[in-house]
Amino acid sequence: MRRTATISRITNETDVQIELDIDGTGETQIDTGVGIYDHLLTSFGLHGSFDLQIRTIGDLHIDEHHTVEDTAIALGEAFDAALGDRVGITRFADVRLPMDESVASVAIDAGGRSYTVLTLPFIAPSIGILGTQMIPHAFEAFASSARMTMHIAVEGRNDHHMAEACFKALARALRQACALDPRRAGVPSTKGVL
Secondary structure, three states: OOOEEEEEEEOOOEEEEEEEEOOOOOOEEEEOOOHHHHHHHHHHHHHHOOEEEEEEEEOOOOOOHHHHHHHHHHHHHHHHHHHOOOOOEOOEEEEEEEEOOEEEEEEEEOOOOOEEEEEOOOOOOEEOOEEOOHHHHHHHHHHHHHOOEEEEEEEOOOHHHHHHHHHHHHHHHHHHHHOEOOOOOOOOOOOOOO
16 A cells, blocks of 8 residues: 655645655655755655655745745645554664765654754855755754654755755655564554554
8 A cells, every 4th residue: 555645735825735655766846936945855755765746836925934834844744644543664763864075864753743853053044045044944844744753963064965965864764764664563652553
């Protein structure tokens, strides 16, 4: 059974449409109107092997905030829906991933509780039209709606490389945490539910 979700999030500020297949091959079609965000999300889909279609129409005449935030919320909702009751998942994963001079570390618990701990020392105020303060905000929004705990840290000297390393490391960690464990029949929790 494929783990898929289709999410539509429409507000007065944005219209977000997402299709996700967790068990895909990394095929992506991303269009948020924010070029660097499209690039980061494309890397996320490819390196997580998630089939991912995202179309966001947002109020970019104001700024990128609502577009980035609502896309992250809807993407988290898609993961939450596709994982369902989370029976059989591996649940935990951590990845350390380099990109040139930068290296990102991501640890994930896909166990149904949201929390974020972020160490993202970006240097410049923006990458393209994406404010660097929006990157931690996007991770927080995603973790909350995906119901996951995420610890993300990065070191480096180039903001583009640091951001991309984070998205790739997150993708690899999610791929591992969401993978089905052939030795597990139920949910990975002593509670019996996630």
